[in-house]
Every structure is written in C-alpha cells, then in structure tokens.
C-alpha cells in the first residue's frame with residue numbers, strides 16, 4: 324500500500340496543490356465499475372467513452388483519490404492532474420506494486436500468429452520440468468493453477484502489474500505473456516522488465532488500428548528495442564527470432580541484446596530437419612548445432628514446428644534440458660481451439676481453429692490439404708469493427724485452398740453482418756459458395772454436406788465462448804455447436 328503523497332512524489336508532479344488529506348491507496352482502477360474501497364481511480368480518455376465522465380461512480384464505489392488529465396472542478400476528493408493519464412498509469416502501476424516484473428522471469432511473445440500457442444507450449448515444458456508458471460494471453464490469465472478471466476490479450480497496466488505482484492508472492496518461476504501490437508502501441512507494457520522476447524511472424528492484421536504494415540511492424544519492434552534498456556543488466560536478456568520470417572532482420576537489428584534464431588529453411592541456432600507431417604502428429608530432428616534429437620509430437624502442421632522451435636529455444640536458454648523438452652512435446656495437449664478435432668463417431672473430420680487472419684487461414688488449410696483425401700468445407704467469417712481490408716483476402720485464401728465456402732458471421736459487433744460478408748465476397752473469383760449469416764446454421768449446413776472422408780474447418784473463433792452481435796454478447800461455442808450438429812446428423 325502507498326499513500327497519495329508518495330504516489331505524487333514519485334510522479335514529481337510540479338505545482339501540485341497540497342492536499343489536506345493523504346489517503347492510503349489500496350489499489351489502482353481505470354474502470355469506475357470495478358472500483359472498491361480506498362482505490363485510486365485513473366481517468367482515461369478512451370476510444371469509445373471518457374473515463375473523466377465516471378468519476379462520480381468511482382467515488383460512490385469507494386475511490387479516495389483521482390488522477391486526471393482534464394479539469395474536474397471538484398474539491399470533495401483529491402485530484403492529481405497530469406499531462407497524459409495513459410502514460411502515467413503504467414508508471415504508477417509499476418511503482419505501486421514495487422516493480423514486480425524485475426523479480427520475475429518474464430517471457431514476452433509477439434507476432435501476428437502463434438503467440439497463444441507458444442505460451443501454452445512453454446507452459447507445458449516448464450511444468451514438465453516441475454517449475455511453476457503463469458500465463459497471460461488471449462484465452463485467460465493463469466497463475467499457478469488458478470485461472471482468472473481476461474478482457475484483452477495483453478491487459479491494461481494496473482491489472483497487469485497487480486497480477487505480476489501476485490506471481491512474485493506465489494514464487495512463480497516463469498511468466499509467459501502474449502504482447503499484442505495494441506499493447507505495445509498504447510504503452511500497456513511500459514516498464515515491464517522482459518527477460519526474453521520472442522518473435523513469431525508478421526502478416527496482415529489490425530490495419531484498422533495501425534495505419535500501415537510499417538506502423539504495425541514498428542509497434543512489434545518496440546518489444547525488442549526496449550529489451551533490457553531500462554535496467555542495470557545483471558542477467559543477460561535474449562531475443563528469440565524466427566529467421567525464416569521476412570522481417571527477421573528488422574527484429575535482429577532492433578535489439579542490443581543477445582539474439583537466438585530458429586528456422587526451418589534458413590540457417591539458424593535451432594532448426595528442424597527430416598520433417599514428417601501426418602494427420603496424427605509430427606516428427607522432426609531438432610538441431611541445436613551441438614546436439615541433434617528426434618522430436619515426436621501430436622501437434623499438427625508446419626506452422627506448429629515454428630511454434631515448437633520458438634518454445635524449445637526459449638525453454639533451453641531458460642535452463643530446461645533437451646530430454647525434458649522432448650518429453651513435454653511428446654505428450655502435448657495442444658491449445659484449446661487451435662486445430663482442435665471435434666470428437667465423435669462420424670466418418671468425416673471437423674476441425675475448430677482460431678485462424679482469423681489470411682496467413683493463419685492459409686496455413687491451416689494447406690496443412691489440412693496435405694492429409695485430406697476428399698473435400699474440404701470451410702465455414703468462415705470476419706470480425707466486425709476490425710481490419711476491413713483482410714476480409715476479401717481471407718475469402719480468397721479460403722477459395723484457393725478449400726473446396727467449398729460457407730461465409731458466415733464472426734463477432735459482427737456493431738457492423739451489419741451482411742456488409743462484412745459482402746466485403747469478403749469482393750475477394751472471391753468464381754468458385755461456388757453459400758452465405759449463411761447465422762453461424763449456428765452455417766456450421767450445421769457444412770456438417771450436413773460432409774460425406775465420408777471430407778473435412779469441415781470451422782475457422783475464426785477457436786476457444787471463444789461468445790458471439791458479439793451489436794452490443795450484445797451471447798453464448799456461442801463452435802466446438803459444442805459442431806458436436807450437436809454431428810449428433811443430429813448421425814441420428
């Protein structure tokens with residue numbers, strides 16, 4: 324706990340009026356609805372609403388002090404005025420929780436695709452090595468065996484730093500964290516002391532938020548250019564980089580820390596050779612330059628070899644033996660909603676996958692094509708209030724690699740679902756397809772079309788358990804909808 328005056332002194336606020344109270348602060352909140360007794364409320368001017376408009380609610384819920392960047396004209400509660408509350412938030416959250424990331428072994432993973440997958444693989448490897456772990460990312464936040472819900476892939480600073488503090492208190496050995504480009508751009512990870520930064524790949528996504536691919540790249544590079552810059556280095560920091568990726572050298576050149584590379588096609592520190600991909604798993608020889616060992620795993624697809632190499636390099640330099648890494652990968656459970664096969668007594672395959680970018684959809688479809696003996700049906704949509712320019716590209720990738728497309732909705736949010744679908748249709752060049760705006764009906768339609776040996780890929784939502792239509796978020800689970808449709812078909 325800290326007092327308001329301590330926080331004000333840390334921020335070196337100039338011309339700060341003397342408050343006649345100096346409350347003890349128990350927590351920091353940016354959302355008035357989550358404020359509890361003795362919290363400090365930080366007003367953020369957001370993209371949709373303005374936190375300065377929620378001060379009354381924050382005080383009603385127990386806020387004892389406010390940080391603002393706009394005049395609030397009130398004297399019932401001490402207000403600390405700063406130039407930029409967003410920037411201030413990461414500073415004070417770090418200070419308030421006593422810089423917890425300095426005491427953690429923190430691994431940040433960035434890239435367009437594969438972040439969740441790499442963090443989950445690392446979790447399996449470290450646990451196999453009998454170490455305690457925490458994971459922060461798209462699916463959830465996990466500290467040891469305790470799971471917490473998460474609103475963003477990379478949370479806002481007060482929740483993030485508070486969570487780091489819990490991890491320190493619980494003696495967590497390694498924290499694996501997805502670092503989104505939004506987080507890097509919006510300063511959510513400012514002041515985080517990453518020990519290892521991992522880069523997976525970069526391809527089109529989020530061009531609603533970043534103006535150009537160059538801006539998107541620049542955001543991702545920040546994880547590497549900031550690596551180890553803020554602190555006196557006692558431990559070396561490492562950048563782990565996919566050498567096969569077209570932007571590899573940008574990432575290598577961005578960091579002043581030690582670089583470890585991985586790859587399949589290019590020379591790298593960790594490489595995979597003698598690759599055998601099957602419908603049931605993957606085998607390859609891992610070459611570290613000094614040692615070669617055979618890896619056998621139930622994970623499917625070449626893209627997963629990249630994820631494994633990233634995880635292997637990270638775990639190895641963190642002190643895990645190759646024997647343990649091999650054991651962990653041989654018994655991997657994969658990641659929920661990533662290339663997840665729907666179980667049942669049917670004689671066709673149904674796969675649920677989180678592919679929601681042109682690149683990931685292409686990877687998953689080409690992987691399926693290597694095993695498919697019959698037709699591939701693709702159920703796919705694109706998110707509303709998100710990058711519109713990826714919509715025709717995703718439809719085109721679907722058309723190029725699947726036999727039949729069912730275009731549907733994937734979290735249309737505040738957009739008209741049919742407009743999103745027509746943006747997708749603009750990318751199609753002639754193959755027959757169907758539009759079914761209701762995702763449940765689209766999945767049922769595809770499953771009813773499937774004959775023996777066919778594959779149905781349901782793309783875009785993976786592990787998600789909701790569908791957002793307008794402002795309403797309704798329960799929806801691709802896996803469960805598919806399972807029910809299969810049962811109905813078999814009856």
Ligand SMILES: CC(=O)N[C@H]1[C@@H](OP(=O)(O)OP(=O)(O)OC[C@H]2O[C@@H](n3ccc(=O)[nH]c3=O)[C@H](O)[C@@H]2O)O[C@H](CO)[C@@H](O)[C@@H]1O[C@H](C)C(=O)N[C@@H](C)C(=O)N[C@H](CCC(=O)O)C(=O)O
Nearest residue numbers: 353354355367369370371372374377475476477479503505
């Ligand atoms: C563009 C973006 O990133 N927006 C994030 C941002 O919202 P914002 O600044 O617009 O906030 P706002 O909703 O306008 O509200 C302003 C302030 O008022 C507060 N408020 C609001 C309502 C209320 O009743 N009381 C209250 O105090 C809010 O808590 C906030 O502090 O800050 C919010 C709180 O921290 C985030 O939840 C929100 O993420 C939104 C939901 C989002 O969709 N973000 C996506 C684009 C995103 O960040 N995605 C990346 C992953 C992408 C990937 O890897 O594929 C991620 O890291 O999740």
Ligand SMILES: Nc1ncnc2c1ncn2[C@@H]1O[C@H](COP(=O)(O)OP(=O)(O)OP(=O)(O)O)[C@@H](O)[C@H]1O
Nearest residue numbers: 435436437438439440461626661676677678683687
């Ligand atoms: N290394 C990879 N390269 C390309 N595609 C991948 C890779 N790993 C996974 N994918 C595909 O991308 C999808 C998303 O994977 P994952 O959830 O690991 O990525 P992510 O980077 O965490 O995504 P998000 O930005 O939404 O959090 C998977 O369902 C799969 O289709």
Ligand SMILES: N[C@H](CCC[C@H](N)C(=O)O)C(=O)O
Nearest residue numbers: 679705706709733734783784
């Ligand atoms: N992290 C990604 C997830 C997209 C998942 C897809 N189902 C969608 O809603 O577009 C995003 O927020 O853009």
Ligand SMILES: [Mg+2]
Nearest residue numbers: 438439461501
């Ligand atoms: Mg993710």
